[in-house]
Amino acid sequence: MKILVPVKQVAALDEDFEIDSTGRDVSEEFLIRDLNEWDDYSLEEALKIKDGATMPVEVVAVSVGPERIDESLRKCLAKGADRAIRVWDAGVEGSDSIAIARLLAAVAKREAPDLLFAGVQSSDHAFASTGIATASFLGWPHAAVVAYLGYEPGARTAVVRRELEGGVLHELAIDCPAVLTIQLGINAPRYASLRSIKQAAAKPIEVLAPAALGLADSDVGPSGSLSRVRRMYIPDKGRAQMIEGTAVEQAARLAEIIRKFKGAGA
Amino acid sequence: MSGILVIAEQRRGELRGVSLELVTAAQAVRRGGDAVSVAILAVEPEQFVPALSVGGVDELITVKVDAREFDPDVHQATVASLVAARGPSVVLIAHSIDSFGYAAALAARQGYGFATDVFKSEWMGDELVATRDGYGQKVNVEVDFPGRKTVLLAIRGNVFKPAEQPASPTVSAFVAPAAEPRSRSLQFIEQSTGDDVDMASAEFILSIGRGIGEEAKVAQFRELAEAIGATLGCSRPIADAGWLPKSRQVGQSGKTASACKLYIAMGVSGAIQHLAGMKHVATIVAVNADSEASIFSVATYGIVGDLFEVAEALRSEF
Numbered sequence: 001m002k003i004l005v006p007v008k009q010v011a012a013l014d015e016d017f018e019i020d021s022t023g024r025d026v027s028e029e030f031l032i033r034d035l036n037e038w039d040d041y042s043l044e045e046a047l048k049i050k051d052g053a054t055m056p057v058e059v060v061a062v063s064v065g066p067e068r069i070d071e072s073l074r075k076c077l078a079k080g081a082d083r084a085i086r087v088w089d090a091g092v093e094g095s096d097s098i099a100i101a102r103l104l105a106a107v108a109k110r111e112a113p114d115l116l117f118a119g120v121q122s123s124d125h126a127f128a129s130t131g132i133a134t135a136s137f138l139g140w141p142h143a144a145v146v147a148y149l150g151y152e153p154g155a156r157t158a159v160v161r162r163e164l165e166g167g168v169l170h171e172l173a174i175d176c177p178a179v180l181t182i183q184l185g186i187n188a189p190r191y192a193s194l195r196s197i198k199q200a201a202a203k204p205i206e207v208l209a210p211a212a213l214g215l216a217d218s219d220v221g222p223s224g225s226l227s228r229v230r231r232m233y234i235p236d237k238g239r240a241q242m243i244e245g246t247a248v249e250q251a252a253r254l255a256e257i258i259r260k261f262k263g264a265g266a
Numbered sequence: 267m268s269g270i271l272v273i274a275e276q277r278r279g280e281l282r283g284v285s286l287e288l289v290t291a292a293q294a295v296r297r298g299g300d301a302v303s304v305a306i307l308a309v310e311p312e313q314f315v316p317a318l319s320v321g322g323v324d325e326l327i328t329v330k331v332d333a334r335e336f337d338p339d340v341h342q343a344t345v346a347s348l349v350a351a352r353g354p355s356v357v358l359i360a361h362s363i364d365s366f367g368y369a370a371a372l373a374a375r376q377g378y379g380f381a382t383d384v385f386k387s388e389w390m391g392d393e394l395v396a397t398r399d400g401y402g403q404k405v406n407v408e409v410d411f412p413g414r415k416t417v418l419l420a421i422r423g424n425v426f427k428p429a430e431q432p433a434s435p436t437v438s439a440f441v442a443p444a445a446e447p448r449s450r451s452l453q454f455i456e457q458s459t460g461d462d463v464d465m466a467s468a469e470f471i472l473s474i475g476r477g478i479g480e481e482a483k484v485a486q487f488r489e490l491a492e493a494i495g496a497t498l499g500c501s502r503p504i505a506d507a508g509w510l511p512k513s514r515q516v517g518q519s520g521k522t523a524s525a526c527k528l529y530i531a532m533g534v535s536g537a538i539q540h541l542a543g544m545k546h547v548a549t550i551v552a553v554n555a556d557s558e559a560s561i562f563s564v565a566t567y568g569i570v571g572d573l574f575e576v577a578e579a580l581r582s583e584f
Binding site for chain 1: 339363367369371374378395401402404405406409414457470502507512513519522527528538550553556558562563564569575582584
């Protein structure tokens with residue numbers, strides 16, 4: 001069997017940063033790139049099935065982006081993914097999560113996996129939509145925010161528990177093939193060994209353009225998107241009243257706040 | 267296309283509070299003669315009519331569906347059918363775990379303009395503009411939807427005040443289209459771990475986050491919480507790592523700390539889900555090494571400094 005795991009290289013911001021000249025994103029030099037935290041968990045969930053299976057299970061990582069994202073795909077290879085695919089050409093620039101999902105669905109049609117695991121959301125823009133939109137383009141069943149998965153390789157249904165608000169889980173059975181979006185905490189993601197990191201550096205990454213997947217120029221980029229970034233800006237935020245001084249002075253003030261609270265309650 | 271369609275949310279027979287927040291959010295995108303219609307999907311939708319009869323709602327649409335609990339296929343087919351029948355220019359849903367399960371599929375299939383986790387929306391001329399945040403709440407992002415006749419917005423919770431003025435909207439029934447669910451609801455499970463703490467009734471919580479660094483440090487904060495008379499809580503990464511049981515997690519996906527009045531967050535950077543779950547607390551004190559941590563924008567008091575030094579100094583005060 002095969003599990004396809006779409007991953008994203010996300011960006012966090014440096015302590016100081018500036019909006020670029022387009023006014024629609026942060027300047028490249030202030031972005032710190034890494035594999036999306038949720039994707040560590042979705043990849044691990046696929047690798048767990050592979051490790052526990054008696055039949056051969058292939059885990060394929062896929063991502064959409066320019067050459068720099070190879071670093072994140074190599075991280076997936078180092079952790080145990082069998083293959084990695086990167087989709088890109090200049091026309092993909094400016095795609096929203098829906099256009100990205102269209103590309104991922106095209107890869108899934110080619111790869112014909114039995115399951116597709118995506119992260120619930122990305123830590124940088126948190127649309128929480130790529131995985132479920134991918135399911136829509138594939139016409140597959142889907143479940144979001146999965147915090148537990150029971151699945152026997154090759155089975156026609158899986159049992160999942162969705163993590164709802166307020167500490168409640170909703171358990172359901174879902175037909176496969178299916179798209180599941182995976183929540184943090186579902187497992188304990190592994191670290192790659194130094195040896196496997198070295199091996200991953202030498203592994204090939206297959207690069208595909210949208211056209212090779214049967215998509216037209218209008219399917220990706222701004223014309224294939226359902227939203228467009230118009231402006232990005234640094235908001236004026238409320239700011240806590242800061243307690244200055246040494247740790248001892250700060251703690252003394254905090255103790256005062258606590259005593260006052262307790263006094264009021266008594 | 268005109269009018270605003272709001273999709274209310276219910277779970278296990280209870281209307282979710284965010285439904286009434288959506289009614290308030292709808293007023294900001296109302297233009298001229300726009301009517302606000304609120305649809306509720308349930309096995310017995312009429313039971314929600316009284317709770318949804320509030321000011322700002324022109325029409326309540328009851329939609330009887332076969333699925334007792336949330337099902338993504340039923341929701342997608344029904345909302346698509348409602349939009350086709352009513353032709354709204356804006357559809358508002360909650361940015362919730364249930365909408366995570368169908369909103370993107372619906373928008374992708376129908377070609378609606380689409381944005382999630384929206385906390386502000388308004389018309390600028392003929393363009394609907396939605397504002398959300400990015401990069402861990404460090405920037406605001408305005409998005410628009412060129413050429414889209416209908417726009418689906420998933421609205422962040424705890425931003426808009428719930429509408430509560432009683433009113434008498436017209437009520438009409440809508441026949442849901444046939445849908446074939448491809449998943450089957452089995453049961454709801456309360457996450458319990460044998461730890462009998464009741465975060466919901468705790469008035470004073472000392473919460474620890476990723477900033478404590480390692481599991482061995484948990485004991486020190488447990489002892490500190492005890493000394494100052496606080497209930498020990500934690501943010502998601504601490505519970506996920508198994509350093510504290512899930513029942514101690516506060517924030518949106520954890521327990522609702524509804525009685526909390528004083529919240530001391532140590533080493534909690536402040537993911538949006540965590541902040542949303544603690545927004546109601548009267549006094550929040552954040553202690554963090556990172557002066558730019560998001561939590562300082564919602565905290566009442568902030569302390570930038572070494573977590574352990576502050577914790578030790580605080581311990582010696584009691």
